[in-house]
Structure formats: structure tokens, C-alpha cells
Amino acid sequence: MSSHILVIRLSAMGDVAMTVPVLRAFSLQYPNVKITVVSRPFFKPFFDDIENVTFFAIDLKERHKGFLGLLRLFSDLRKLNIDAVADLHNVLRSKIIRTLFALNGKNVAATDKGRQEKKTLTKLTIKAISPIKTMIDRHCETFEKLGFQINLYNPTFPKKAILSEEIINITGKKEENWIGIAPFAQYESKVYPIDLMQQVIDDLAKNASNKILLFGGGNEEIKKLNQLKNNHKNVIVLAGKTNLKEELAIISNLNVMLSMDSGNAHIAAMLGVKVITLWGATHPFTGFQPFHQPDDFCLTSDRKQYPFLPTSVYGNKKVAGYENAMRTILPSQIIEKINSNLI
Numbered sequence: 001m002s003s004h005i006l007v008i009r010l011s012a013m014g015d016v017a018m019t020v021p022v023l024r025a026f027s028l029q030y031p032n033v034k035i036t037v038v039s040r041p042f043f044k045p046f047f048d049d050i051e052n053v054t055f056f057a058i059d060l061k062e063r064h065k066g067f068l069g070l071l072r073l074f075s076d077l078r079k080l081n082i083d084a085v086a087d088l089h090n091v092l093r094s095k096i097i098r099t100l101f102a103l104n105g106k107n108v109a110a111t112d113k114g115r116q117e118k119k120t121l122t123k124l125t126i127k128a129i130s131p132i133k134t135m136i137d138r139h140c141e142t143f144e145k146l147g148f149q150i151n152l153y154n155p156t157f158p159k160k161a162i163l164s165e166e167i168i169n170i171t172g173k174k175e176e177n178w179i180g181i182a183p184f185a186q187y188e189s190k191v192y193p194i195d196l197m198q199q200v201i202d203d204l205a206k207n208a209s210n211k212i213l214l215f216g217g218g219n220e221e222i223k224k225l226n227q228l229k230n231n232h233k234n235v236i237v238l239a240g241k242t243n244l245k246e247e248l249a250i251i252s253n254l255n256v257m258l259s260m261d262s263g264n265a266h267i268a269a270m271l272g273v274k275v276i277t278l279w280g281a282t283h284p285f286t287g288f289q290p291f292h293q294p295d296d297f298c299l300t301s302d303r304k305q306y307p308f309l310p311t312s313v314y315g316n317k318k319v320a321g322y323e324n325a326m327r328t329i330l331p332s333q334i335i336e337k338i339n340s341n342l343i
Helices: 013-029 041-047 066-078 092-103 115-121 135-145 165-171 194-205 219-229 244-252 263-270 331-339
Strands: 004-008 034-039 053-057 084-087 107-110 177-182 210-214 235-237 256-260 275-279 298-300
Touching: 004 092, 013 034, 013 041, 013 135, 013 263, 034 041, 034 066, 041 053, 041 244, 066 092, 084 092, 084 135, 092 107, 107 135, 165 244, 177 194, 177 244, 177 263, 194 210, 194 219, 194 331, 210 219, 219 235, 244 263, 256 263, 256 331, 263 275, 275 331, 298 331
Parallel strands: 004 034, 004 084, 034 053, 084 107, 177 210, 177 256, 210 235, 256 275, 275 298
Antiparallel strands: none
């Protein structure tokens, strides 16, 4: 049986975060097997606390750029004495690497992303829908092809991080309920309307025993977050003030995270934090429900009013007449769901 497995998952943030519960379970259930994760340098902190997992940072700007760069990447990885490859990305770049390993006699397996099932689920037609296999279950199947069954029924999560002085200078000590809110996503069709999000934040901020921490990045998002803060003393904009490692430490200390269908949802879930998610054009049935979260933590747009939903797997398709689908998720629903899960 393999004693050193190469795991490939290069992007995006939420997709990389979804590999973490799988690898954490693997490391506990197969402590004698070493794993090397190949991903972008930015994502290294995701894997820092997992036993037997080493991180290999791909350099897509220079050393590993282009086809010759891929050959150099293969050469670099081959020196690590890899026995098998789990390709959790299954794109052209990762296919080339796993094929080179296969040609060198190594056992390889790749995640089936269920593209046809997802295509059927997002057809622009009135339809009955049911959940397809989650990406996390698909990753487990990939390891099964390599001879490793992974049990995710009783997952282990890391302990809450100890907050550094640098973090406490931004957040203050944890003396209240900490509510994280990540109001943005890559695509507009997945973002809750900002005027309704303002209502949610204003209502939560009325309670002095709540502290609301706003997550995001980039100048445009920071401007919007400062608007959402709305002079509330117990609302803090974190964007632009922390690095990823510090952000992970803060998220691990949250009582609850409110997120769109985006990377922050999967980051909170991989840390064992309660995650309430809001769904617009996309839907948890497409396989991207955050790990180990109850179904009722996913608040979805009204399919009676918008019967074509979900219209997209990733939120990148705009459908005329569906721009206001997320307005069917009422601020009162969100507030009630958060308040009932603060314990």
C-alpha cells in the first residue's frame, strides 16, 4: 500500500478548503501514510495543523509556469518519492502531472466532478431537484480508488486558536458572541442585496452582547464593509487588517459565520464553526454545501417564485428576471437563524 500520496488541488479558495476535512480525517485514520499537498502558496495555512501533511507551493509565475514549468514541477515532485497521486482538481494542468506519474508506474486517481449531473440540475427549466453527491464525498471516492476508505461520520476539528496580541488589538478580547459575516462572493448572483444585509447587521448590532466581524478583501469590498459597519461600535471591519493565518484564528473563535456560497463558508466549516449560508443562483444540492452543517443552515431563494433555480453551479450565469431571487430570503429569517445558534 502507498506510503506517500501526492494530493493536487490548486484553486479556488473554497475548493481548497473543502479538501481539508478529508485530509484531516485521512491523517488520523492512516497515521503511517505521508501526504504532500500541491497548491498555491497562499493556501498553506489551511494545512498547517494537520499531522503527516507537507505542503508544496506551486510557483505558477516563474518556475512552474507553462508546459515546461509543468515538466519542472513533475521533476521537483518526483524527487519526493511519491507512491500515488490523488488529483482532487482534475483540470488540464493536474491531468498532465498525474499522467506523468502514471507513465512512471505510480497509482493515480482523480475526482469525478459530476459535471453531467450538475448540468442537469441547473437546466433553465421548471424542475424537481434532489441533492447530488457532495464534492467532499467525491474526494473520499478518489482516495478509495487508491485503496484508502475514509470515514467522515464523526469528524475531528482543530481547537480554537489562541488569539495573538496583534489580533486582539483589532478585535478586542472575546467577551461577547462573535458573529462573522462574509457578505461577498465571486459572482453577483450569489451576493445578498446590500440593503438587506444592512438590516441584518443593524439588528444584530442592537444587542450589546454581540460583536460582528466583517470579512472581505480589496478596496471596493472594504468601502462597502465600512458602509455596512454604519457607526456601530460592536461591528468591526477585518478586511485589509489581517493575513490569512490571522483570519483563520479569528474564524475558529466565532460562535457562528454568515456567508454566501463562497470560500468563507468552507473555511469556517473546515474549522468546525457553525455556518449559515445564503444561496441565490446556486443551491446546496449541487454538492457545495459546507461540510458537516445541518441542511437548515442553508437558506435558499424561493423556488416557487423562481422555479428555474438553481440556474448555475458557480453563480457565473446571469438569467434575466432572476436578479432579485435572493430578496426572497428575508432579513428576519437570517437574524432568527443566527440568534438561535449563538449558544
